[in-house]
Amino acid sequence: MSSKTVLIVDDEPAIREMIAVALEMADYRVLEAENAQTGHAMALDNKPDLVLLDWMMPGTSGIELARRLKREEATAEMPIILLTAKGEEDNKIQGLEAGADDYITKPFSPRELVARLKAVLRRATPAGVEESVEVEGLKLDPASHRVTSHGGALEIGPTEYRLLQFFMTHQERAYTRSQLLDQVWGGNVYVEERTVDVHIRRLRKSLGETHQHLVQTVRGTGYRFSTRE
Amino acid sequence: MSSKTVLIVDDEPAIREMIAVALEMADYRVLEAENAQTGHAMALDNKPDLVLLDWMMPGTSGIELARRLKREEATAEMPIILLTAKGEEDNKIQGLEAGADDYITKPFSPRELVARLKAVLRRATPAGVEESVEVEGLKLDPASHRVTSHGGALEIGPTEYRLLQFFMTHQERAYTRSQLLDQVWGGNVYVEERTVDVHIRRLRKSLGETHQHLVQTVRGTGYRFSTRE
DNA sequence: TGTAATCGTCACGGTTCTGTCACGACCAGC
DNA sequence: GCTGGTCGTGACAGAACCGTGACGATTACA
Numbered sequence: 348m349s350s351k352t353v354l355i356v357d358d359e360p361a362i363r364e365m366i367a368v369a370l371e372m373a374d375y376r377v378l379e380a381e382n383a384q385t386g387h388a389m390a391l392d393n394k395p396d397l398v399l400l401d402w403m404m405p406g407t408s409g410i411e412l413a414r415r416l417k418r419e420e421a422t423a424e425m426p427i428i429l430l431t432a433k434g435e436e437d438n439k440i441q442g443l444e445a446g447a448d449d450y451i452t453k454p455f456s457p458r459e460l461v462a463r464l465k466a467v468l469r470r471a472t473p474a475g476v477e478e479s480v481e482v483e484g485l486k487l488d489p490a491s492h493r494v495t496s497h498g499g500a501l502e503i504g505p506t507e508y509r510l511l512q513f514f515m516t517h518q519e520r521a522y523t524r525s526q527l528l529d530q531v532w533g534g535n536v537y538v539e540e541r542t543v544d545v546h547i548r549r550l551r552k553s554l555g556e557t558h559q560h561l562v563q564t565v566r567g568t569g570y571r572f573s574t575r576e
Numbered sequence: 577m578s579s580k581t582v583l584i585v586d587d588e589p590a591i592r593e594m595i596a597v598a599l600e601m602a603d604y605r606v607l608e609a610e611n612a613q614t615g616h617a618m619a620l621d622n623k624p625d626l627v628l629l630d631w632m633m634p635g636t637s638g639i640e641l642a643r644r645l646k647r648e649e650a651t652a653e654m655p656i657i658l659l660t661a662k663g664e665e666d667n668k669i670q671g672l673e674a675g676a677d678d679y680i681t682k683p684f685s686p687r688e689l690v691a692r693l694k695a696v697l698r699r700a701t702p703a704g705v706e707e708s709v710e711v712e713g714l715k716l717d718p719a720s721h722r723v724t725s726h727g728g729a730l731e732i733g734p735t736e737y738r739l740l741q742f743f744m745t746h747q748e749r750a751y752t753r754s755q756l757l758d759q760v761w762g763g764n765v766y767v768e769e770r771t772v773d774v775h776i777r778r779l780r781k782s783l784g785e786t787h788q789h790l791v792q793t794v795r796g797t798g799y800r801f802s803t804r805e
Numbered sequence: 806t807g808t809a810a811t812c813g814t815c816a817c818g819g820t821t822c823t824g825t826c827a828c829g830a831c832c833a834g835c
Numbered sequence: 836g837c838t839g840g841t842c843g844t845g846a847c848a849g850a851a852c853c854g855t856g857a858c859g860a861t862t863a864c865a
Contacts, residue, residue, distance in 0.1 A: 459766060462766035462767070462768070463766050465754070466757075466765070466766055490748070490750070491749055491750055491800060491802065492750035492794045492797050492800065493750075500804070500805045504796075504821080504822060504823090505795060505796030505797070505823095505852095506822075538823090538824065538825095539825065539826095541824090541825080541826090541842090542823080542825070544842065544843070544844095545823085545824075546824095547842095547843090548842095548843065548844065549822095549823095551843095564841095564842070564843090566841070566842080567840095567841075647862095733810080733811060733812090734811075734812095735811080767812095767813065767814095768813070768814065770813095770815085771812085771813055773853065773854070773855090774812090774813075774814080774854095774855085775812090775813095776853095776854090777854065777855065777856095778811095780854095793852095793853070793854090795821075795822085795852070795853080796822085796851090796852075
């Protein structure tokens with residue numbers, strides 16, 4: 348699960364900093380902008396997964412920026428959370444009408460912020476429907492998150508599951524350890540290449556005698572999933 | 577099409593009468609209550625198809641009653657239309673947040689009332705009443721709001737009930753904590769993901785030895801309801 | 806108003822998973 | 836047979852993950 352990017356647009360550095368720290372601790376990537384103009388530009392350039400917008404800012408206000416973002420094709424789907432000072436509750440409806448997805452009143456706790464942000468992101472990212480794959484009686488079903496061999500369930504760990512899923516959807520092609528780390532582990536983790544070997548081993552073990560042969564070593568290169576040979 | 581029942585809750589007899597006449601002419605069955613307490617009781621007893629609720633009433637207010645009705649399982653699905661005096665427009669959002677389905681400002685014409693009432697009813701009644709589900713002797717019956725194990729009643733809390741209902745109508749599929757929060761708790765609540773674990777625990781406890789195995793942990797992902805394995 | 810039920814959160818501990826290492830088997834070319 | 840490189844394998848410590856009991860807060864109900 349790759350971490351999401353959040354753009355913070357607020358004119359007060361202290362607030363930005365506070366939010367940034369909270370979000371980074373929760374494993375989000377953070378971008379900052381100190382006014383609506385640069386915020387707008389960054390939203391276009393970096394395509395963040397969510398925008399945190401201060402209501403009151405010198406120059407273009409947050410709500411105005413929200414309207415603009417919602418109006419433009421490229422950013423219309425981008426979830427927006429408005430930040431507002433206490434006592435401006437009445438503006439809530441205005442904010443929501445401008446297209447904001449949620450609305451947080453200052454002061455707020457970092458916990459609350461992260462929780463609501465998660466909730467908004469959850470709503471915004473519809474679950475993808477993945478098809479199940481089957482090969483020689485070996486079946487992987489993403490919906491139930493299950494691997495079966497001729498109907499019987501297979502014991503398989505999380506990483507082995509992802510590895511197998513990748514292989515079954517990318518058959519007949521050899522991948523280097525490096526490529527597998529990218530695809531299965533996710534781009535920015537530092538892991539020894541040999542670690543792949545260990546998980547290949549574990550995957551083979553999980554697959555058992557019946558299906559071991561599907562995971563093939565390509566000496567000098569890496570591994571391959573194939574029914575042939 | 578059998579005629580629908582509408583419950584009117586308003587402290588002014590004249591208004592009740594006016595509405596009642598309009599509705600009866602449009603072939604609705606009408607129930608009347610003059611305060612929130614009896615309104616609440618009648619909503620439970622008579623299960624009207626829709627509730628017309630005056631905002632301002634002596635004692636418990638209409639909006640408060642709306643909140644209660646939405647909170648209780650038995651009446652949560654019941655559509656609510658709030659009636660309010662002119663000039664209280666600002667409260668609109670409050671009303672909608674309390675769970676009201678529509679909002680009519682006095683004074684209104686009988687024609688308008690009936691029209692909007694029809695619209696709400698149309699939206700609110702999707703095809704099909706909820707059917708009871710049974711699996712391996714475990715039965716959940718939405719009508720009676722009961723869970724039984726081979727006929728014997730099971731102690732189960734509200735949240736556990738909703739969780740079980742969701743699971744039983746979505747078997748064989750793994751859900752992340754996040755998805756469960758969306759589906760069972762409702763989109764915009766801000767709750768820790770681990771809270772799901774706790775309710776899973778409570779659900780398992782309620783299900784007892786006999787049915788525990790149906791609620792399965794999918795390590796690294798979430799949970800699943802399944803009869804297999 | 807007090808009591809019971811329910812809820813969300815936390816902290817602790819057991820279990821499982823993960824990444825790394827070390828050792829040895831295997832392979833190709835000399 | 837020797838050699839350098841590659842891969843399989845078992846072991847292990849730390850991290851991640853999940854189950855569980857307890858607690859305070861809120862709400863329902865008498």
